[in-house]
Amino acid sequence: xxxxxxxxxxxxxxxxxxxxxxxxxxxxxxxxxxxxxxxxxxxxxxxxxxxxxxxxxxxxxxxxxxxxxxxxxxxxxxxxxxxxxxxxxxxxxxxxxxxxxxxxxxxxxxxxxxxxxxxxxxxxxxxxxxxxxxxxxxxxxxxxxxxxxxxxxxxxxxxxxxxxxxxxxxxxxxxxxxxxxxxxxxxxxxxxxxxxxxxxxxxxxxxxxxxxxxxxxxxxxxxxxxxxxxxxxxxxxxxxxxxxxxxxxxxxxxxxxxxxxxxxxxxxxxxxxxxxxxxxxxxxxxxxxxxxxxxxxxxxxxxxxxxxxxxxxxxxxxxxxxxxxxxxxxxxxxxxxxxxxxxxxxxxxxxxxxxxxxxxxxxxxxxxxxxxxxxxxxxxxxxxxxxxxxxxxxxxxxxxxxxxxxxxxxxxxxxxxxxxxxxxxxxxxxxxxxxxxxxxxxxxxxxxxxx
Amino acid sequence: xxxxxxxxxxxxxxxxxxxxxxxxxxxxxxxxxxxxxxxxxxxxxxxxxxxxxxxxxxxxxxxxxxxxxxxxxxxxxxxxxxxxxxxxxxxxxxxxxxxxxxxxxxxxxxxxxxxxxxxxxxxxxxxxxxxxxxxxxxxxxxxxxxxxxxxxxxxxxxxxxxxxxxxxxxxxxxxxxxxxxxxxxxxxxxxxxxxxxxxxxxxxxxxxxxxxxxxxxxxxxxxxxxxxxxxxxxxxxxxxxxxxxxxxxxxxxxxxxxxxxxxxxxxxxxxxxxxxxxxxxxxxxxxxxxxxxxxxxxxxxxxxxxxxxxxxxxxxxxxxxxxxxxxxxxxxxxxxxxxxxxxxxxxxxxxxxxxxxxxxxxxxxxxxxxxxxxxxxxxxxxxxxxxxxxxxxxxxxxxxxxxxxxxxxxxxxxxxxxxxxxxxxxxxxxxxxxxxxxxxxxxxxxxxxxx
Numbered sequence: 001x002x003x004x005x006x007x008x009x010x011x012x013x014x015x016x017x018x019x020x021x022x023x024x025x026x027x028x029x030x031x032x033x034x035x036x037x038x039x040x041x042x043x044x045x046x047x048x049x050x051x052x053x054x055x056x057x058x059x060x061x062x063x064x065x066x067x068x069x070x071x072x073x074x075x076x077x078x079x080x081x082x083x084x085x086x087x088x089x090x091x092x093x094x095x096x097x098x099x100x101x102x103x104x105x106x107x108x109x110x111x112x113x114x115x116x117x118x119x120x121x122x123x124x125x126x127x128x129x130x131x132x133x134x135x136x137x138x139x140x141x142x143x144x145x146x147x148x149x150x151x152x153x154x155x156x157x158x159x160x161x162x163x164x165x166x167x168x169x170x171x172x173x174x175x176x177x178x179x180x181x182x183x184x185x186x187x188x189x190x191x192x193x194x195x196x197x198x199x200x201x202x203x204x205x206x207x208x209x210x211x212x213x214x215x216x217x218x219x220x221x222x223x224x225x226x227x228x229x230x231x232x233x234x235x236x237x238x239x240x241x242x243x244x245x246x247x248x249x250x251x252x253x254x255x256x257x258x259x260x261x262x263x264x265x266x267x268x269x270x271x272x273x274x275x276x277x278x279x280x281x282x283x284x285x286x287x288x289x290x291x292x293x294x295x296x297x298x299x300x301x302x303x304x305x306x307x308x309x310x311x312x313x314x315x316x317x318x319x320x321x322x323x324x325x326x327x328x329x330x331x332x333x334x335x336x337x338x339x340x341x342x343x344x345x346x347x348x349x350x351x352x353x354x355x356x357x358x359x360x361x362x363x364x365x366x367x368x369x370x371x372x373x374x375x376x377x378x379x380x381x382x383x384x385x386x387x388x389x390x391x392x393x394x395x396x397x398x399x400x401x402x403x404x405x406x407x408x409x410x411x412x413x414x415x416x417x418x419x420x421x422x423x424x425x426x427x428x429x430x431x432x433x434x435x436x437x438x439x440x441x442x443x444x445x446x447x448x449x450x451x
Numbered sequence: 452x453x454x455x456x457x458x459x460x461x462x463x464x465x466x467x468x469x470x471x472x473x474x475x476x477x478x479x480x481x482x483x484x485x486x487x488x489x490x491x492x493x494x495x496x497x498x499x500x501x502x503x504x505x506x507x508x509x510x511x512x513x514x515x516x517x518x519x520x521x522x523x524x525x526x527x528x529x530x531x532x533x534x535x536x537x538x539x540x541x542x543x544x545x546x547x548x549x550x551x552x553x554x555x556x557x558x559x560x561x562x563x564x565x566x567x568x569x570x571x572x573x574x575x576x577x578x579x580x581x582x583x584x585x586x587x588x589x590x591x592x593x594x595x596x597x598x599x600x601x602x603x604x605x606x607x608x609x610x611x612x613x614x615x616x617x618x619x620x621x622x623x624x625x626x627x628x629x630x631x632x633x634x635x636x637x638x639x640x641x642x643x644x645x646x647x648x649x650x651x652x653x654x655x656x657x658x659x660x661x662x663x664x665x666x667x668x669x670x671x672x673x674x675x676x677x678x679x680x681x682x683x684x685x686x687x688x689x690x691x692x693x694x695x696x697x698x699x700x701x702x703x704x705x706x707x708x709x710x711x712x713x714x715x716x717x718x719x720x721x722x723x724x725x726x727x728x729x730x731x732x733x734x735x736x737x738x739x740x741x742x743x744x745x746x747x748x749x750x751x752x753x754x755x756x757x758x759x760x761x762x763x764x765x766x767x768x769x770x771x772x773x774x775x776x777x778x779x780x781x782x783x784x785x786x787x788x789x790x791x792x793x794x795x796x797x798x799x800x801x802x803x804x805x806x807x808x809x810x811x812x813x814x815x816x817x818x819x820x821x822x823x824x825x826x827x828x829x830x831x832x833x834x835x836x837x838x839x840x841x842x843x844x845x846x847x848x849x850x851x852x853x854x855x856x857x858x859x860x861x862x863x864x865x866x867x868x869x870x871x872x873x874x875x876x877x878x879x880x881x882x883x884x885x886x887x888x889x890x891x892x893x894x895x896x897x898x899x900x901x902x
Contacts, residue, residue, distance in 0.1 A: 099791070099793055100689070101685050101689075101791075101792055101793035102791045102792050102793045103688070103689065103792075104791075124689065125689075143634060144632075144633075144634045144638070145634075146632055146634075150632065155632050157632070157638065157641075158605075158609060167878075167882070171878045171881075172878060173877075173878050173879040173882055174876070174877060174878070174879055175879055177855060177856055177857045178790075178791040178854075178855035178856065179789040179790055179791055179821075179822055179823075179855070179856040179857045179860065180789065180791075180792070180820075180821040180822050180823070181597055181601065181606050181608070181789060181821055181823065181857075181860055181861065182595075182789060182857035182859065182860065183594060183595045183596075183597075183645060183787075183857075183859045183860060183861045183862060183863045183864070184857045184858055184859045184863075184864060184868065184871075184872070184875055184876075185645075185864055185872055185875075185876060185880070185883055185901060186642060186645065186646055186650075186882075186883045186886060186887075186901075187595070187608065187641045187642060187644065187645055188879055188882055188883065190608075190638045190641030190642065191637060191638060191641065191642050191886075193638065194634060194636075194637065194638055195637055199637075210691075211688075211689050211690060211691040213691065234552050237554070237662075238551070238552075238554065238575065238576075238662050239662060240661075240662040240664065240727075240729075276691075278691075278732075278735060278739075279735075280732065280734065280735020280736070280738070280739075281729075281731065281732030281735050281736070283731065284729060284730075284731020284732055285731070285732070287731070288729075288731075336634075338630040338631065338632060338633060339629075339630055340550070340552075340553045340555075340629040340630055340631075341552055341553050341631070342550055342552035342553045369631075370630075370631040370632055371630055371631055372630075372631075372632065403629075404628060404629035404630070405628055405629065405630040406628045406630045406632075406633035406634075406635045407635055408633065408634045408635045409630065409632055409633065409634060410632065410634045411634060412634045412635075413634070413635060413636055417635065420635075421635070421636060424635055424636075425625070425635075425636060426624075426625060427618075427622045427623060427624050427625070428624040428625055428626050428639055429636070430622075431618070431624055431637075431639055431890060432636055432637045432639065434889040434890060435637060435642075435886055435889055435890075436637075437889065438885040438886055438888065438889035439882060439885060439886075450636060450637075
């Protein structure tokens with residue numbers, strides 16, 4: 001960035017524009033194996049007009065622009081390999097409307113999911129999507145985030161009802177509507193959700209809220225094999241039980257979580273579950289769920305005590321730290337494949353065999369109701385991706401595709417999964433590129449991501 | 452179409468290519484007020500290669516191509532105002548896979564929803580989207596159809612998991628995947644669903660299935676006002692009751708349905724409802740639903756008898772015929788606005804006042820759980836749209852937008868709603884057009900529709 005550009009930005013954005021190296025360095029992140037590249041500058045936007053101004057400026061100057069929220073993405077989505085301006089939306093964190101009747105909230109993109117749920121206290125409603133981190137909702141929409149309770153309440157793909165999207169020329173597109181559904185033209189909203197800032201930048205979102213359940217039951221189920229655990233999951237889903245979370249931990253993951261969170265679980269594959277019921281339907285639902293678990297030799301204990309539930313999900317969310325603590329001196333590479341439920345057990349089994357054969361350390365946790373599971377491949381600190389690891393990652397990706405699945409269930413493409421895009425999409429990738437070129441002809445909206 | 456083109460098509464498709472006027476005339480349909488325009492020829496495709504062949508041929512010759520299924524769309528989606536070839540997919544009606552574990556079916560585009568549900572007997576699963584007509588599922592995907600039970604099971608926007616889409620150059624894009632979710636690039640599937648054949652032609656679809664409920668309760672609820680009926684709907688949705696259908700009929704609609712289907716209902720606004728429960732949760736759910744209805748002075752009787760349920764929903768599906776019978780010698784113009792639930796009662800009330808003021812005859816039925824309602828504006832046979840009717844339709848559309856809603860909830864744009872696209876979408880329409888141009892640069896895929 002030359003001096004005149006910097007001066008113009010200083011004039012326009014004053015002390016909301018930053019070029020200090022220590023400041024800029026906070027705005028880059030990338031998975032292991034990808035170079036950290038800070039942006040040339042950071043603009044902290046405070047309102048929609050600020051976004052329009054910086055987008056227009058970047059367009060005129062031909063500068064890359066990279067939107068950022070809570071900076072919790074994990075595939076390098078906000079890394080700046082071509083430099084440019086990071087547009088930090090985290091201070092656009094106003095909740096502008098909560099409609100109880102419509103069960104929606106309209107928010108600025110920097111509002112985090114915890115902040116929104118805090119604001120919803122007492123309304124009987126909650127925002128459901130929970131990727132673990134306290135991500136910004138704008139960022140969650142941009143990466144099509146999901147998480148533990150998507151099995152019941154859907155991903156960001158189904159929880160954004162409308163948005164305002166700042167396009168590369170600074171114009172604003174109103175996409176979606178406050179109505180529940182529409183058949184009035186192309187679904188631009190679904191196109192924007194998951195586009196990782198490559199087509200436009202959200203300046204406002206209207207998200208769906210869900211009724212808080214009267215009773216929340218949670219518990220753990222131990223099984224003798226992953227296969228039996230997955231069978232119980234399948235039967236549970238087929239019987240339309242109101243299961244809100246159903247998470248698998250394999251034996252390695254259980255060991256690490258036992259050590260870190262003092263869970264005292266038997267060293268077997270486990271499901272962590274949550275059911276959302278009402279007091280009248282509770283006994284019937286418990287009986288039916290227990291039946292599914294017992295059918296496959298599992299044991300289950302459900303509880304409606306908030307403290308027990310809290311401890312369980314804190315442990316689940318802490319799994320990442322538990323794995324790092326267990327494999328001391330290591331850092332983890334997360335994987336994220338998602339396959340049809342009918343293939344999940346075979347896919348996990350083949351993957352566990354592969355882990356054993358290659359001698360890798362890679363505990364497994366999964367949103368198994370969605371067929372999505374993560375490994376954390378533990379590397380010694382400073383260790384590069386070895387050919388063994390690269391081979392394993394390639395086989396994992398190819399396995400996902402061979403089962404009709406996808407290489408990313410929820411982490412997105414960013415920089416980390418670019419090389420898999422042609423493999424997964426074939427001819428469909430040309431369509432994505434054609435759309436990208438049509439909406440951002442000079443490729444300055446989060447360039448070098450996704451494609 | 453010149454002679455040489457016709458000869459080439461005859462050579463390529465033999466007796467699956469038709470130019471007889473009486474045959475072609477079956478392939479045009481448009482709402483009142485739009486000229487019926489048959490295509491120049493019809494090709495009946497039998498497999499994906501046929502679609503590829505005719506699409507490639509049309510591309511080379513620069514001929515418009517219009518896909519068709521069961522021909523039940525109602526906004527002129529398969530009318531051929533620029534001539535060209537209608538691609539009839541109705542004979543591509545094979546069900547290629549049913550996966551119980553994944554709860555999906557993979558089908559050719561001409562499979563109808565009744566055919567699929569027939570094939571699913573005994574599996575414990577069903578295909579949920581029900582627009583009334585026995586539409587083809589390819590057509591339902593193309594128009595983003597929904598219907599009575601979308602309030603619980605979603606619209607076509609959320610019930611297609613993957614598809615094969617033949618693009619204008621004859622290439623095939625595999626979009627979506629068999630996995631429940633993906634964060635691997637742009638959501639081309641959602642873009643294709645609802646694109647009305649303007650971006651590509653479905654040659655295969657994988658759709659979601661849902662577990663059949665153990666018990667289906669159905670019944671009617673009478674209220675003193677539409678406002679109270681809508682309040683009961685809102686409370687029902689907020690309490691997360693497993694309501695699968697919740698349909699409003701205003702007084703005019705009740706009168707017509709009473710006369711046609713011998714329902715014997717009191718002449719008040721009614722909700723027709725259906726709850727999907729299990730035997731253990733049934734008593735609790737009935738009690739809670741009754742509480743919501745009684746709170747607003749309504750009366751309700753629920754039954755689990757299949758015959759009573761059947762009679763009720765046949766009457767609901769027959770409403771179109773009931774209205775035509777009641778207003779003898781008239782033909783109806785259907786409307787389709789959808790507004791946020793919080794505005795529904797005000798919107799219906801303003802619309803009923805407008806109907807009364809203009810002296811129009813227009814019974815109202817609605818998928819009120821979605822905020823979507825239809826009027827059937829009754830015109831004397833042969834009568835053109837008068838300025839009074841045009842004025843009413845304009846006010847209705849503007850009312851939908853003023854409440855933050857959409858001018859079409861489920862019928863789509865076709866030719867009938869083109870003029871409202873700029874009004875509803877503003878700058879976002881440019882994005883749609885840019886995408887259309889990028890994927891179909893010569894505008895030969897269902898031209899003169901949507902834009």
